[in-house]
Amino acid sequence: MGVKQSFFLALKSLATSKVRALLTMLGIIIGVAAVIIIISLGDGMQKLMSDSFEELGANLIQVSVQSSGSSREVSMDDMYDLVEKNPKYLSAVSPYITVSSASARTPGDTFTPYSVVGVSEAYDEIRALTVEQGRFLQYVDVLRSQKVCVVGSYISKEYYNGSALGKTLGLSGYNYTIVGVLSESAESRKGSADDLVIIPYTNAQQLNSALGSSGSPSSTMMSGGILTGVGMDTYMFSGTSKDTASTSRGVIENFLDKVYGDDQKYMVITSAEMLDMMNTMMDTMMVVLVAIAGISLLVGGIGIMNIMLVSVSERTREIGIRKSLGAKRRDIRGQFIIEAGTTSAIGGVIGIVLGIALAKVAGTLIDGLMNSGSTQFTAVVSIQSVALAFGVSVGVGILFGYLPANKAAKLNPIDALRYE
Amino acid sequence: MGHLIEFQQVYKIYQMGDTQVHALDGVNFAIDKGEFVAIVGQSGSGKSTAMNIIGCLDVPTSGRYFLGGVDVSTMDDDQQAVIRNKMLGFIFQQYNLIPKLNVLENVELPLLYGGVPQRERRERALSALDRVGLADKYKNRPNQLSGGQQQRVSIARALAGNPSVILADEPTGALDSHTSREVLSFLKKLNREGDTVVLITHDNSIAVRARRIIRLQDGQIIYDGDASDPQAVVQPRMDDDEDDDLCGEVGD
Ligand SMILES: Nc1ncnc2c1ncn2[C@@H]1O[C@H](COP(=O)(O)OP(=O)(O)OP(=O)(O)O)[C@@H](O)[C@H]1O
Ligand SMILES: [Mg+2]
Numbered sequence: 328m329g330v331k332q333s334f335f336l337a338l339k340s341l342a343t344s345k346v347r348a349l350l351t352m353l354g355i356i357i358g359v360a361a362v363i364i365i366i367s368l369g370d371g372m373q374k375l376m377s378d379s380f381e382e383l384g385a386n387l388i389q390v391s392v393q394s395s396g397s398s399r400e401v402s403m404d405d406m407y408d409l410v411e412k413n414p415k416y417l418s419a420v421s422p423y424i425t426v427s428s429a430s431a432r433t434p435g436d437t438f439t440p441y442s443v444v445g446v447s448e449a450y451d452e453i454r455a456l457t458v459e460q461g462r463f464l465q466y467v468d469v470l471r472s473q474k475v476c477v478v479g480s481y482i483s484k485e486y487y488n489g490s491a492l493g494k495t496l497g498l499s500g501y502n503y504t505i506v507g508v509l510s511e512s513a514e515s516r517k518g519s520a521d522d523l524v525i526i527p528y529t530n531a532q533q534l535n536s537a538l539g540s541s542g543s544p545s546s547t548m549m550s551g552g553i554l555t556g557v558g559m560d561t562y563m564f565s566g567t568s569k570d571t572a573s574t575s576r577g578v579i580e581n582f583l584d585k586v587y588g589d590d591q592k593y594m595v596i597t598s599a600e601m602l603d604m605m606n607t608m609m610d611t612m613m614v615v616l617v618a619i620a621g622i623s624l625l626v627g628g629i630g631i632m633n634i635m636l637v638s639v640s641e642r643t644r645e646i647g648i649r650k651s652l653g654a655k656r657r658d659i660r661g662q663f664i665i666e667a668g669t670t671s672a673i674g675g676v677i678g679i680v681l682g683i684a685l686a687k688v689a690g691t692l693i694d695g696l697m698n699s700g701s702t703q704f705t706a707v708v709s710i711q712s713v714a715l716a717f718g719v720s721v722g723v724g725i726l727f728g729y730l731p732a733n734k735a736a737k738l739n740p741i742d743a744l745r746y747e
Numbered sequence: 748m749g750h751l752i753e754f755q756q757v758y759k760i761y762q763m764g765d766t767q768v769h770a771l772d773g774v775n776f777a778i779d780k781g782e783f784v785a786i787v788g789q790s791g792s793g794k795s796t797a798m799n800i801i802g803c804l805d806v807p808t809s810g811r812y813f814l815g816g817v818d819v820s821t822m823d824d825d826q827q828a829v830i831r832n833k834m835l836g837f838i839f840q841q842y843n844l845i846p847k848l849n850v851l852e853n854v855e856l857p858l859l860y861g862g863v864p865q866r867e868r869r870e871r872a873l874s875a876l877d878r879v880g881l882a883d884k885y886k887n888r889p890n891q892l893s894g895g896q897q898q899r900v901s902i903a904r905a906l907a908g909n910p911s912v913i914l915a916d917e918p919t920g921a922l923d924s925h926t927s928r929e930v931l932s933f934l935k936k937l938n939r940e941g942d943t944v945v946l947i948t949h950d951n952s953i954a955v956r957a958r959r960i961i962r963l964q965d966g967q968i969i970y971d972g973d974a975s976d977p978q979a980v981v982q983p984r985m986d987d988d989e990d991d992d993l994c995g996e997v998g999d
Contacts, residue, residue: 649856
């Protein structure tokens with residue numbers, strides 16, 4: 328018997344008992360929807376993470392060393408040396424000094440920027456920042472502690488009507504000339520990566536000592552994905568490529584180990600390795616979750632097997648009639664397997680649609696909850712996950728349909744015909 | 748060239764607990780191409796058992812059954828399925844149409860399993876329906892037809908595959924006498940056109956319209972000969988209550 332014919336027959340018999348068909352499919356629907364939701368949210372999470380790391384700079388290497396309470400110290404010059412001696416692994420370095428509780432003043436307004444940081448002229452390259460108007464900091468600015476700054480797009484828009492270039496910005500009583508405006512990276516929201524003032528690090532050092540502290544009250548904190556803390560100096564290196572990230576880390580660690588002789592006093596983190604680690608973690612978690620969802624598919628398969636067994640005994644007479652007309656075992660088997668496969672395939676399609684819808688809703692909710700400025704969370708529905716879910720659902724139907732189908736195929740024609 | 752159908756010492760024995768039921772008890776007969784044979788006998792005499800073996804729906808416990816010169820009694824399920832498909836057409840007392848298929852799809856079934864391509868299948872099924880006068884009802888469901896019409900559909904289904912033998916087990920059992928006569932006339936017409944027909948009935952008035960009668964009793968043949976012979980309808984043993992109505996029907 329033709330596959331097409333069996334398929335239409337299967338559709339017909341599903342259509343005649345809709346409630347039963349739906350109940351049969353329920354396990355498959357739930358299982359497939361769960362798989363889709365897990366994979367889409369997991370992929371979304373991975374995309375979010377790689378986006379965040381991309382934003383930090385894919386080759387970024389963050390180094391924190393203990394500065395206070397230690398007999399030994401490293402200086403900025405040591406770090407420059409390190410880059411110069413290892414051109415294969417390191418391409419640039421900048422200190423990263425946060426100026427805490429800095430209030431800023433425009434000609435008509437006073438406000439507190441989300442972050443004020445002191446860096447070197449290499450920082451734009453390290454963080455892959457693009458300057459929309461004007462220029463970035465230059466070597467001379469740093470060398471001479473010139474009162475110049477670069478601002479994020481939010482500050483330009485919010486306080487200078489989008490034309491901040493050349494205007495002045497007051498920081499702790501000093502007037503800074505705005506020499507550059509960064510291009511928008513996070514929808515120019517308050518508290519986002521666009522709510523930012525960048526000054527030469529030499530100035531930041533002065534500002535911090537003037538403010539009487541060298542950091543924020545909290546001991547260690549993540550700010551925009553960057554680790555800073557009290558009594559810690561932070562440096563940002565850029566590695567030459569993602570592939571050599573671990574060697575680059577090794578070079579820096581070797582150096583710091585010689586200085587401190589104690590790996591508790593410094594910390595080196597590469598974006599590439601972090602991302603790798605988190606991806607591996609996510610992958611493992613997803614495998615576990617999908618396996619759990621797989622149990623639902625298994626239950627769904629057993630549901631299909633159960634209903635197919637019922638269907639076989641309900642239709643014993645029909646099987647007898649078909650056999651009396653010349654149906655071979657494989658014709659009967661094929662008919663029931665196609666019926667089981669069709670049932671689970673339809674369940675699979677419903678599950679996929681449901682799963683995508685729920686994943687999108689969950690994605691929006693999670694994005695709302697995270698409320699993170701710079702990056703957005705969305706569920707990522709991939710063709711592969713849909714294909715996988717559909718394939719598995721059809722496979723489950725065929726697998727669990729086989730036993731009942733074989734039972735039907737092996738019926739003795741005369742016993743089947745006599746069956747009441 | 749041998750016989751179309753030949754039974755050699757066929758036994759069918761059912762084991763019922765401690766007792767054995769000899770549904771067929773050493774049966775020998777042969778049917779040639781073009782014959783019209785009625786198998787008669789009391790209830791439980793083994794008629795359906797014989798028919799099921801002829802129809803390759805069942806196999807004998809012992810003995811040999813040749814169909815078209817080939818021993819089919821030792822064939823496996825799938826080989827028998829091919830024989831059923833190519834050589835045999837069944838007409839059942841209960842019509843045995845598949846309720847969820849329409850008339851045309853029901854008639855197409857043997858062609859479908861015979862691997863006939865869709866177009867030809869449709870044509871042949873429609874022409875079979877035409878022969879039984881139901882071509883205009885091809886889209887109906889079986890339950891939208893009268894009993895007589897359903898039986899005609901099942902006849903069309905039996906004809907569609909161009910079988911060598913038409914096997915009818917009590918085809919008129921569920922029909923009124925007028926419709927029964929119609930069905931019977933139709934079988935006779937088919938026989939005149941060259942088909943071999945084997946008919947089971949316990950209605951003597953129907954049996955006598957066949958050319959040859961085989962009478963079974965307790966799994967054995969007690970008469971095999973011309974239907975016009977008065978011997979053919981005589982009940983040799985009258986110790987069973989059920990025989991009363993059989994005799995009554997002779998006078999119909
Ligand atoms: N599957 C079976 N198991 C056990 N005994 C059976 C089976 N099928 C038939 N028999 C027995 O075999 C004998 C012949 O049965 P069969 O159906 O051939 O009778 P029949 O002549 O067709 O009767 P009827 O006119 O009532 O249809 C009966 O005694 C019956 O009980
Ligand atoms: Mg019978």
